[in-house]
Amino acid sequence: MGKPGLRKTHRYSNEFKATAVKLSDVPGVLIQDVAQSLDIHPFMLSRWRKEAREGIIVTKGIKLNGVDGWIGITKL
Numbered sequence: 774m775g776k777p778g779l780r781k782t783h784r785y786s787n788e789f790k791a792t793a794v795k796l797s798d799v800p801g802v803l804i805q806d807v808a809q810s811l812d813i814h815p816f817m818l819s820r821w822r823k824e825a826r827e828g829i830i831v832t833k834g835i836k837l838n839g840v841d842g843w844i845g846i847t848k849l
Contacts, residue, residue, distance in 0.1 A: 776836050785813075787830060787831070788835070790821045790824075790825075791825070791830055791831060791832045791835045792835055792837070793808075793811055793813070793818055793821060794806060794818070794821050794822050794825045794830060795832055795835050795837055796837065797818055799837075804818050804819060804822070804826060808827050831838075
């Protein structure tokens with residue numbers, strides 16, 4: 774989860790969002806773990822997943838380059 778202290782304000786690219794959504798779709802991977810590895814709040818990732826379901830964020834064509842569950846997340 775987020776770290777205590779000053780808030781960070783970031784604008785994430787659509788590619789970053791789509792990749793995060795794809796990582797969270799890997800079987801056996803928890804949203805919380807993906808969010809922590811990307812240093813984002815789990816709610817933000819959940820919102821991006823909702824936007825992907827609604828077609829706002831396009832995840833088609835995003836490749837994870839052989840990412841397989843935990844291996845890919847630990848390499849981030």
